[in-house]
Amino acid sequence: MSQKLPKPTNFIEEIIVRDIKEGKHGGRVHTRFPPEPNGYLHIGHVKSIVLNFGLAEKYGGLTNLRFDDTNPSKEEQEYVDAIRRDVRWLGYDWGDREYFASDYFEDLYAMAIRLIKAGLAYVDDSTPEEIAQHKGSPTQPGTPTPYRFRTIEENLDLFHRMRNGEFPDGAKILRAKISLDSPNMHMRDPILYRIKHEHHHRTGDKWCIYPMYDFAHGQCDALESITHSLCTLEFMPHRPLYNWFIKKLDLFPSRQIEFARLNLTYTLMSKRKLLQLVQDGHVNGWDDPRMMTVSGLRRRGYTPSALREFARRVGIAKRDNMIDMALLEFVIREELNKTARRVMVVTDPIKLTITNYPDDKEEWLTIENNPEDKDAGTRQVPFSRQLYIEREDFMENPPKKWFRLSPGGMARLKGAYIVRVDSVIKDDKGSVSELLCTYFPDSKSGQDTSGIKVRGVLHWVSVPHAVEAEVRLYDRLFKVEDVAAAAAERPIEDLLNPDSLIIIPNAKMEPSLREAGPGVHYQFMRKGYFTLDPDTTPGKKVFNRTVTLKDTWAKISRKASS
């Protein structure tokens, strides 16, 4: 069994490989993904999901899905459902191993009783302020509250009565009796249970006392025989406490291992702040395509495989990090470049009329669906005298290195002919409305004998055949790189990118898009990758831009103008 172990690629895998070789837990690997159902999963959770499930896959183990639902005031069934859906969508299966911390409330209660009986826990009537006071500070030892000296019998009685609902919220808590002077504040008599007369989304009104994270998480790991309990760095100071409970309660020795959480440029990762964005209406819900939630990314057009690949590339370490959003964009482009059908869509149209093309003629041209994938085949696209092209593909006074259209200039229409601009028609406001062009009949794509060489190739849509649809162009939600840092000093409103969503109400599309269905990814040539939005109705299609194509020209012209 320890013969052919896969090569470890990070420090956690090294630990696991060592454990397997030493025969720890009989070489078993069992992880868990333990979200609190108080919000939607985001890209930071993806890192954790891929880590936990990936580890089990790689080393022949299992992964549980466990909802850490110990705080009824924040948790809802809606979130449980969303989390299940998102983990499944990401491609992971937890089989029948779906658990809830609330499933263990009775076990945890029994453990608390054991602790009290062992003289290791007591009921404290102090107010939160008093407790904070008595706790001291990292440099100053704490002092006992008067309640620390209660007898076991008294504690047992009081704790029973806490459970029975005899006391109001906040009147009493159960604390562990560990230390008053540990340099680790988490060891200074941590709170185990608090009173909350609140309805729990699963246990209803059965309980009015709820265990704290520290008294629940480790024990749940133990009850599920989790071998490697992975969490983020900020839980490191909790580890001594995690181990204290294992020792004092004689539990299965799960091991807590901490790794650095994901940080992404131009985005926020805390569920609290994401919730704020939703509640304040800065976005249209948890699944707004600008949100870095799993549901937002899905709607935006990200694929499970790209997200998994992203998590893999990000790696696992203990060092604080800030991942460049460009990496996320890279993985989705990398995948969609290979898989997405190419189509032509004009978002900001001007008319191009070919004066020497017969008025009543139309041609159906054959264009390949994906140059990266010959198996994707070809499709027919109608060509006629009147076309739409992109406004930005014509310039009256072009800069150097411009190889699109300009007065007298030539370019190829993708899959069709080379055209030359003869004259420019403007509207009364002076902006270009139409280009009158000549085409070269012998320059037809694939059978070009014209001998004309052009650099520019433009996408186009035939006016009489065009299909209209709404297109939503998304960009990053925030305009600063380190949003969390900036948000500490300025209100979030100041950090939002005002152009994070641009709606094109009636883009012109080639007719093949009439057949577009949900879940299919398209490359709108020279524009980016798009997918159908659920807002689509029978009467009107709505497309979301997943990501733009890399735009070297934008870079060149930006540099030139600055």
Place this chain on the structure above:
RNA sequence: UGGCCCAUGGUGUAAUCGGUAACACAGCAGAUUUUGGUUCUGUCGUUCUAGGUUCGAGUCCUAGUGGGCCAACCA
């Protein structure tokens, strides 16, 4: 300044028992291209500092510096 953790190019992650810095993204330069896409090539580091151990240190030791976390009846 009490404790714990971290420190490798712009950003991440690697580097078997210490053996002479790798991969990816981004950037820049060029080639290819009927998407200014793709693809390909080149380029970008005195491994935080100072000592020490060693034939040899990114890896070990010491000190310093910088950063992060911890004193919620949140997780």
